[in-house]
Structure formats: structure tokens, C-alpha cells
Amino acid sequence: MLQKIKLVLLLTILAALVVFALLNRAPTDLDFLFVKTSLSTTLLVFLTAACGFLAGSLTTGLWLHKRAKKKSEKEE
Known part of the structure; x- marks a missing residue:
């Protein structure tokens, strides 16, 4: 059931993108x-x-990396 909902949502978004492009x-x-x-x-x-x-x-990745580094330093 969830896969069908995902498929319908994906097809709806894809159709909207095609209409936008045209x-x-x-x-x-x-x-x-x-x-x-x-x-x-x-x-x-x-x-x-x-x-x-x-x-x-990239910004989120850097933020997560700094956060993980601080956490590992805190545990040591």
C-alpha cells in the first residue's frame, strides 16, 4: 500500500515537472x-x-561532521 502511495506521489511530481518544463x-x-x-x-x-x-x-555535511567530531572528543 505504501509503495503505491509513493508511486502515485512520484508520478504526480514527475508530471508537474514535465508541465513546468513545457x-x-x-x-x-x-x-x-x-x-x-x-x-x-x-x-x-x-x-x-x-x-x-x-x-x-555541503553545509549540512560540514555541520554534521563538526558535530560528530565534538561528540567524539567529548567522549574521550
């Missing part, structure tokens, strides 16, 4: 530092989200 195909000019290019709005949003996810993951 509705945002218009080119957008990107002028970042020394790079000037034209990308689709969908690609720009996904790249921005991926960078944010990566930054959040």
Missing part, C-alpha cells in the same frame, strides 16, 4: 560574472535549484 521553454538571457549566454527558463531554474541543493548539502 510551459517555460522561452529563452532567458543570463549575464553572470564573465559569462553571457541564453538558456531556457526551465534549465536556468533547474540549474539554480541544483546549485542550492549542493550548497545546502
Whole structure:
């Protein structure tokens, strides 16, 4: 039962992403530092989200590493 719920949720999210991608195909000019290019709005949003996810993951990983290190030093 839980697997069916997960599958329905996954398919719903996937369908929403496909609709988003199809509705945002218009080119957008990107002028970042020394790079000037034209990308689709969908690609720009996904790249921005991926960078944010990566930054959040790295920050959380560093925080967890420091926390574990402090805990192990405390136990010694």
C-alpha cells in the first residue's frame, strides 16, 4: 500500500515537472560574472535549484561532521 502511495506521489511530481518544463521553454538571457549566454527558463531554474541543493548539502555535511567530531572528543 505504501509503495503505491509513493508511486502515485512520484508520478504526480514527475508530471508537474514535465508541465513546468513545457510551459517555460522561452529563452532567458543570463549575464553572470564573465559569462553571457541564453538558456531556457526551465534549465536556468533547474540549474539554480541544483546549485542550492549542493550548497545546502555541503553545509549540512560540514555541520554534521563538526558535530560528530565534538561528540567524539567529548567522549574521550
